[in-house]
Amino acid sequence: MEKLGTLKVNSLSKGFGPKGQGLKVLDDVNLTVEPGEFISIVGQSGCGKTTFLRLVVGLESDYQGEILLDGKRLNGPDLERGVVFQDHRLLPWLTVEKNVGLGLKNAGKGEARRKVQEHIELVGLKGYEKHYPHQLSGGMSQRAAIARALVNRPQILMLDEPLGALDALTRMYMHQELERIWRQEGITMIMVTHDMDEAIFLSDRVVIMSSRPGTIKKIMPVKLARPRDRASIEFARIKEELLEEFHLHTETPFAYSI
Amino acid sequence: MRTLKRKLLGLVAPVLLLAAWDYVTRRELFSPQLLPPSEMLLETWWDMQTSGELALNMRVSLCRVAGGFALGAALGFALGTAMATCKAVDDYLGPLFNTVRQVPIVGWLPFLIVWLGIGELFKVAFISLGALIPMALKTYEGIKAVSPGFLELARVFEFGRFRQLTKIMLPSALPSLLIGLRLSLSEAWMLVVAAELVVASVGIGNTMTVARRLFQTDVVLVSVIAIAITGYLGNALLALLEARLLASRRPTCAQ
């Protein structure tokens, strides 16, 4: 018997065009995600990562195969599955506080306020409750978006290149934050990314996709103790291995240890 | 310095105009009936003000505008929202609406008089028809322009239609809605004058028609100025509302 919160994707295929029969974007994707796991999906741009994520969120229909959560077929979006979009999609006319509370359902006033406050603190935006999105930096906006997605306590959180627009330093800081939130909340996270370091730093397993049509080429476990050290030899070795999948070789694999 | 110079330059044209006016009236190149001396306008204004004539007529016109504008804008908002959010309504009513709105509103005036008579009902209906159209259009455009990303967000959070409308669509369409309100108000203000010029026994438009027939050009001119100032104030009021409502959206200290 599987644990509660297991996501199973069986021979999933998806095409766009009339009735999903046109151009094939995903072909025969199989993946099982255990509850509490951190999964990264890497692959060239255009290989169908976003499409896969949107399918699991329930924003796309007309696919072949199965997407099962605890053995049940998905039927449209559900508060059990949260998502952080690539463009943070904060509503510009609402304050951080109101944005975070946007999706909150079935909560009394006091409870709602408490939950919102709690999640704002969780992502480190305390003191910015009354700010509007245009008053936030890119990293802060993404953190607000993460808080908004977490506030309903989803079983699974999906993140589509959530840190893609950030500078390298802010990104590394956000990696630590994301890991902290993940450990603290015990939520399953599936993250799409371009950044190999990011994938290795955060993931239990890295899913490598190849394009046209998008399929899973390889799933690579990352068995490093957390918190991980980007400068360690093991880290560099895994990165080397990962890059080889894309036919890219780093010339000096140990450059990091210098 | 530059702005001061610009402002002074801006005074040149009005001052020249007044000087020419003064010269013409002093030399009596036209009869004072056609062009009263400019200082007479102040007297006339004072007379109309103290006798209560101006206030009374203005009040009647404003009441008509208020009624017609409120009704027309509310119906326009409802129609625009219905067409923008419900495809069936759009399919059924869109072509009809787009056909009807081609007719310049003043063209409906005789038609409405036949049906509704020349009383208040006609005036309010006429004004609200004029106010309805820009409001419906701007509401429709505003809601249709909502970013699809925000609508997806509504799906992810399992918003019902009502929450989708009130939390996403209308706030996003707010700037367009406010433009609609302004267009709608200025249309209403123009149409009340139009209706009163043609049929009325009281109202600022009626004041002008009576004065025109009696060749009281001074009264006509004072009325024109009063209409302009009132229209300007109405617009300024809505601009103020707009500034308040949209203040939080303007980037004030983007980092």
Place this chain on the structure above:
Amino acid sequence: MNIPLQVAGFLGRSYRGAISFLALIGIWAALARLQAFPAELLPAPDAVLTTFLQSAASGVLGASLGASLGRIAQGFLIGCSLGLLLGASMGVSPAVESLFAPLFNALRQVPIIGWIPLIIVWCGIADLSKIVFIALGAFFPMAINTFEGIRSVPHGYLEVARVFEFGKLRLLGKIVLPGALPSIVTGVRLSLGASWMLVVWSEINTRSAPGIGDMLDSAREGSKMDVVIVCIVVIGAVAFLINELLGQLEAQLQGWKKTSR
């Protein structure tokens, strides 16, 4: 594969749109047949059609329309040219702008219809006052849109001109006017639309000579509702044509603008 679906979708939509037209005419016909309202209020649709054909055949409609269009031609040409002139000079010269902008902005606060009593006092109730009125109505949108069009020419283009050391005339002819053209066409459309509304209204307001507005309002006085409806439809059709033709020109120019970015 895609096209039949699109065609079906379009037919489905226009079919729904047609239903509401047919329903409207059906209700109208039924009410007229039942004589729910007196014929002065609600003539039968076929009576309106007959009236339309008759007045078209007898030339009454054409003559009225022609008279109105004649007034527009004069008023619009005067107003539009003056608007273009003022808008363009304010656009290219900040000095002219500071000189005229305050007066211009003050004058345009008057709802355009409010001018007519004054114009009648000065110009009488004959054609002259109507033409002046139309010219005034055409003037404002033309001036505003020309001005804004010129001011919205991207600064980068002006720099290009400086790099190539264009003279004033070439700058105007090669950069400023083409850049402002879409907005100027918008001005022409709005200004022509305003002219059409104002000719109708001035003819309703003072009935001194034939015209479509005059025909409309005298039909109202004579309780000839069929003629009233015919006139409204014709007025709407002309407005539609103005909007459509100039709108298409505008869209083309805008398209050119987009691709050149």
